[in-house]
Amino acid sequence: MMAEYLYPVWKGWPSNRTALIAEVGMNHGGDGGLAWEMIRSAHENGADFVKLQSFITEEFFHPSLPYFSNTKSMELSFDTQKRLFSKSKEKGIRLITTPFDFKSVDMVEEFELPAYKIASMDNDNIPLLRYVAEKQRPVLVSCGMANLGEIEKVVNIMKQEGNDNLILVHCISDYPTKPKDLNLEMINLLKSTFKKPVGLSDHSVGLHSSYIAASLGVAVIEKHFTTDRTLHEKFPDADHNISLEPGELKDLRQFCETVPVMMGGAPRLLTENEISGRHDLRRGFYSKRDITLGEKISLENTVLLRPVSGIAANAWDFVCGKEVKKNIPKGNPIFYSDLGL
Numbered sequence: 001m002m003a004e005y006l007y008p009v010w011k012g013w014p015s016n017r018t019a020l021i022a023e024v025g026m027n028h029g030g031d032g033g034l035a036w037e038m039i040r041s042a043h044e045n046g047a048d049f050v051k052l053q054s055f056i057t058e059e060f061f062h063p064s065l066p067y068f069s070n071t072k073s074m075e076l077s078f079d080t081q082k083r084l085f086s087k088s089k090e091k092g093i094r095l096i097t098t099p100f101d102f103k104s105v106d107m108v109e110e111f112e113l114p115a116y117k118i119a120s121m122d123n124d125n126i127p128l129l130r131y132v133a134e135k136q137r138p139v140l141v142s143c144g145m146a147n148l149g150e151i152e153k154v155v156n157i158m159k160q161e162g163n164d165n166l167i168l169v170h171c172i173s174d175y176p177t178k179p180k181d182l183n184l185e186m187i188n189l190l191k192s193t194f195k196k197p198v199g200l201s202d203h204s205v206g207l208h209s210s211y212i213a214a215s216l217g218v219a220v221i222e223k224h225f226t227t228d229r230t231l232h233e234k235f236p237d238a239d240h241n242i243s244l245e246p247g248e249l250k251d252l253r254q255f256c257e258t259v260p261v262m263m264g265g266a267p268r269l270l271t272e273n274e275i276s277g278r279h280d281l282r283r284g285f286y287s288k289r290d291i292t293l294g295e296k297i298s299l300e301n302t303v304l305l306r307p308v309s310g311i312a313a314n315a316w317d318f319v320c321g322k323e324v325k326k327n328i329p330k331g332n333p334i335f336y337s338d339l340g341l
Contacts, residue, residue: 017048018217018218019219019221020222020249021220021223022047022051022224023201023222024225027224027226027238028074035084038227040091040093042225045249046253048094049114050088051117052097053097054108056075056100056103070237082111085108096113096114096115096116096117099132101128109135114137116137118141118142119142120144120201121173126157129141133157133161134163135163137163140166140199141154141169143169143170143190151190154168155196166196166197167220168198169198169200170184171200175239176203177204178204179208179209184209184213199218199222200220200221202223204242210252210255215259221252221256224242224244226243226244282306282308283304284334285310285311285334286332289330290330291327294323294324297320297324298321304316310335310338311336324339326338
């Protein structure tokens with residue numbers, strides 16, 4: 001059964017479709033051409049949304065950090081990002097972003113993005129949360145590193161800003177996430193506690209955890225994406241090693257398409273083959289030997305065999321002990337008329 005509180009965020013979004021977000025992030029290594037190649041490939045292989053990270057390194061990293069310079073090298077200029085957002089809009093690609101600072105939010109606002117994403121590192125960044133929430137666009141907030149009290153604060157901030165378009169995204173901020181740390185039960189807890197759509201930002205290797213999340217009826221699944229995992233050698237500080245390649249993204253899309261079909265409904269309807277099987281595959285009463293007038297039906301003189309031609313096996317409690325009103329030759333199906341009924 002698909003869970004409640006799903007899919008109210010995007011107007012007209014199908015009520016049983018899990019949205020796939022392909023997270024390009026910094027996998028482009030600061031190369032705008034490679035970024036576009038990844039955006040295009042993700043879209044062609046089933047991503048509903050493709051996501052970048054928009055930032056000015058100096059606005060969120062102290063220059064003393066050892067990975068400051070590497071992060072700076074993977075920063076896309078605002079001009080490059082604007083070209084990517086414009087081109088995506090022209091091609092009908094839903095390109096969204098995770099902004100790390102106010103200037104980045106301002107830069108992308110002109111493109112009227114279908115959603116913003118707040119990273120786990122910023123789910124306690126109250127000024128940024130408020131600034132994004134007040135844009136009145138759907139907001140996905142990753143819940144990595146957060147406890148339930150902090151998640152409640154996120155929900156309240158959105159409410160205070162009059163923005164009800166929130167998706168809480170279960171996330172483990174540990175790359176790659178080990179199976180024992182995935183805690184996918186949190187998906188159901190977040191749904192029941194906050195009555196909001198819930199997604200999964202999946203940092204595990206492979207597709208198994210995303211398959212489980214899709215079966216739990218998540219609103220969105222986010223997976224890192226690359227055109228080639230061997231790019232990890234060129235960009236070791238990016239996320240190629242936990243990213244899906246195009247064929248894997250396509251597999252995930254196809255699985256998500258089949259989930260509502262497989263979940264079906266309850267109570268269910270019998271299939272056509274099951275309906276015919278009620279006659280062909282179930283058992284009915286047959287005489288094990290010649291049965292004479294006046295004998296009572298028992299296991300000694302009857303046998304239950306396929307197919308049902310007369311009385312069905314499910315009538316055993318009613319029929320057992322009834323007297324036969326005529327002689328029944330061995331091997332014949334037994335009918336209610338044989339019992340005077």
